[in-house]
Amino acid sequence: MRQTWAPSLGAVYLGNRRTRFRVWAPLAQKVDVHLLAPDNRIVALAPEEWGYFAGVIDGVEPGSLYVYRLDGQKERPDPASRFQPEGVHGPSQVVSRHYEWSEGCWFGLPLQAYVVYELHVGTFTARGTFGAIVPHLDELKELGVTAIELMPVSQFPGPRNWGYDGVFPFAVQNSYGRPEGLKGLVNACHQRGLAVILDVVYNHLGPEGNYLWDYGPYFTDRYKTPWGSAVNFDGPHSDHVRRYFIENALYWLTEFHVDALRLDATHAILDFSAGTFLEELAAVVEQQREQLDRRVYLIAESDRNDARLIRLPELGGYGLDAQWSDDFHHVLHTLLTGESIGYYQDYVGPDSRPRVEYLAKVYKEGYLYTGQYSRFRQHRHGTSPAGVPASRFVVCTQNHDQVGNRMLGERLSQLVSFEDLKLAAGVLLLSPFVPLIFMGEEYGETAPFLYFVSHSDPQLVEAVRRGRRQEFAAFHTKGEPPDPQAEETFVRSRLNHQLRHKGGHAVLRRLYGELLRIRREHPALATLSKEQMEVISYEKEKVLYVHRWARGGDAVSVFNFGDQLVPLNLPIPPGEWEQRVASAEFRTDQDEALQPGAQPSKHISEGEVALELPAKAFVLLMSERHG
């Protein structure tokens, strides 16, 4: 019998009305469990090594409410609470681990097959619950999505939050549903062949309802993060802080059958150890892979452009499976919007104008910054990710941060033309990387995605408002940001799903679906490889030429970012070519008459072919010929 991972922290229901409690409280001399409901009693835990306290208590069933009593005085919820029915300041609840899984034979998906759909549980549907997502899964599946990525679901203060203010890493947000609700969502995904990625935040805890300070040295003042105290990953007692977060990762992967974790802001996991927390986490997950019988992945958010993160341990890497490439987004964003302020200054030329060659570099390598000087950071930035497989990069044209951190939360659909949206879809879905779609992007959702919170501490609320105002004042943005605390700000951020059937929205969605279908079916696109690819940028014409190939065929995508219809001689290899997609043909008017799209020769015998490409358009040509 293989040993399956089992949780050691928190309240674990053992059956037969017995529950085991264990908590790390090295600052306490004495820890009791104060059972609040159904009966009210106090039971002492026994001290264990390293400041843990534990005990099995009879007569405690799922549903029981409890807090820990530290040194006979402070009563605090469980740092590893599985559920906080009354929110961050209330008691913790004992939860059953049992769930009737009906996933069938689910082994996960290879990373190469991931097409990620990032969603925020609270605003994806009007109900804002795990359960309310399920009816949408079929349409996502039909679109070509293969994995949904949930923004963090750990308990945060109040009912409205992006999730990055979570303070109970093991408890699902009570306004989203119960733990069974999340399991039900995962189960429903797996039944449909969809993987589930969960966004987890290990670099900080939220500013309200964080009671970990009372338990132990979870935090350190040796380093700072933009969001408060840094987690203590390398100082005294850090082994147990690591254990807490590593157990959290295994908890989601094992008990919730989650397929991958998106590790938020790993650059803010500040750790000078020889063996860093991230390496340890990756090694533990690697050990668990066999037990899990399922493909599982760790995907980092990182702004360091440090290829070491995603290299294999035998090559000195941390062994994480993939990372987000912000560079991809930023370069594309400047090409589409012309924006060049803030961090976008690093993604335009010295003349503040966008450059197609930068996109070409990201397409080829995965990063734009591989060691050159960053004007925004004021120092050289990044390392070369040469040799790192393309499937280790997750790319997007929009995500919660890139949309939501704008003062007005505008999606790309509010910033650029319809033609640009189609062009962006092509750049995203024909890239050799793992694409991520931000909820609603596929049909050009018009609702903003704003920054919203629902803290209960008035001072904190005011501080968040002030911080938000200052942030945008620094960027000389005009006007006032919407009030993050206002319920309206949250409500405005909800998707309008019905849009997807209408006019241009439906056309855009059809393009996403068509591109995903071809990507899935054609080896030259399904094979994520930096090596089986040639990329050329035509700076004057603002055109990007991408030739990808694999056993079974070739694909050539040509993207025109310029405002002009350009005739270009392209080095398309000889062979029989078919135009599979011309973005200009995806029109908003009812008759969908053909525009003068690209019309390449069917047969190309010489090395170069002239192509007339409309402004802000792309074409995809395919050939069965093996390149």
Add this chain to the structure above:
Amino acid sequence: MRQTWAPSLGAVYLGNRRTRFRVWAPLAQKVDVHLLAPDNRIVALAPEEWGYFAGVIDGVEPGSLYVYRLDGQKERPDPASRFQPEGVHGPSQVVSRHYEWSEGCWFGLPLQAYVVYELHVGTFTARGTFGAIVPHLDELKELGVTAIELMPVSQFPGPRNWGYDGVFPFAVQNSYGRPEGLKGLVNACHQRGLAVILDVVYNHLGPEGNYLWDYGPYFTDRYKTPWGSAVNFDGPHSDHVRRYFIENALYWLTEFHVDALRLDATHAILDFSAGTFLEELAAVVEQQREQLDRRVYLIAESDRNDARLIRLPELGGYGLDAQWSDDFHHVLHTLLTGESIGYYQDYVGPDSRPRVEYLAKVYKEGYLYTGQYSRFRQHRHGTSPAGVPASRFVVCTQNHDQVGNRMLGERLSQLVSFEDLKLAAGVLLLSPFVPLIFMGEEYGETAPFLYFVSHSDPQLVEAVRRGRRQEFAAFHTKGEPPDPQAEETFVRSRLNHQLRHKGGHAVLRRLYGELLRIRREHPALATLSKEQMEVISYEKEKVLYVHRWARGGDAVSVFNFGDQLVPLNLPIPPGEWEQRVASAEFRTDQDEALQPGAQPSKHISEGEVALELPAKAFVLLMSERHG
């Protein structure tokens, strides 16, 4: 013609009475050179990109004194000053780069051949100068030393300092001599086939005479070091801070023909970049290797036990050539002294008693801590250095820190018996690592090596005294530490070279010489390899058995740390064996009669041989047989 590296910062004499000045002063709007002597004049420098100011000034020859005038007001010495004839607060001096080298064909030594002799210029001789070292080189060479390592020589306040309070990284300490003095010492070393290692401090600057704050953002408050502000290696403008220190490294390697740099406390070089300063430094030195036509090395001090530091870049390492292994020292120190307080608690067993198995592990791997829990640090510590060649570890039984950071600066000779000193010599010199001898160790110098400074700021002096007292109070050490500021403390730390001819001192020195000679001549000892080695610890008997082999022969060393003469059956391989060294035979009495030393059979045919080993002694057996 290959391009040789040339300095870009500081005052560089171009010949023909012309000198080029360049300084990084991004905080200044305007920088002048104020020439003080021989003539007094002010010449403006021209601004360059990135906050540099530069200019070539006619009529300035070596010997000229100058300061920079920042914004027409503050006058400050040059951060890249080549010499400070009047100390840290005085003007800088233009120095000629010319030196009549007469090294002959000096290509440096392979790291495997390094036998390092660490010395402090100020106390190695009564005169305390570079020049005064030269007459001692022949005796070091004759002893078997192949490289001298100079404690830092950069200009520090006053005439007395270990060197870690240096504030002019490019200027040699004025009380040690002039730049030509150091060149002369290097030249004299190379003439004798001795390499020169220079200790450089890139993790902080000293507390007095540091004028870098006035020039630019050399420091950061994002991190802390035990010795003051951390150097800004990863924040805004850090490219230029890096350039300053990288140019410093090349300056010593190129202009002074130094063979290796010992990088002080690299764990305090706090840098979260994707491409760290240390990696960049290693890469730049790697690029320079061809130009230098000489084997050069970067050797890190590090307390992180991070094997990544010394792995090759292609294996994800930083590409440094070697590092000090403190673990080696600490384990051996506990075995010899029984000490178990402070950081030594990590090097004894849970019963606070020394363990031979720990030494066995260090012998096998290079580190003791490869990820296990450290009681002193209160978290797991280190990574496995598996696969890292043995020649990448520098080990010692004493060094300036381990001796000098004791309250009374006692050397091992003051702490343990004569037999123990010989045993320590055997463990050191028969190890598969690069050995480092601390000046005077080889003859059991009796002078302490105390902590001394000569600051001019009374408040700083008092702070150092207080810090020193508090440090030892925390360790419950009785008594008062010697006054670091007192000249006597410095004078007491001087070597008594004449001791080496006397009695037991001479015998000890003879043992060092004999071991070094055999080590050099015998392939099994000259080949530094973790793989061609078998190590067994006998915990009850307190015996360490080490079998090393190479093409050409085998060597077996057996070390007895116990208080008893032990008979032991050892797995010495069959063959013809010769006892080459028995430490017990190195006696202090004049007739040097043999003690009952180890007397193994000449011919060993069976797998185990009984050996009677006196207390606190070792034997070295050798065989021509190829193991």
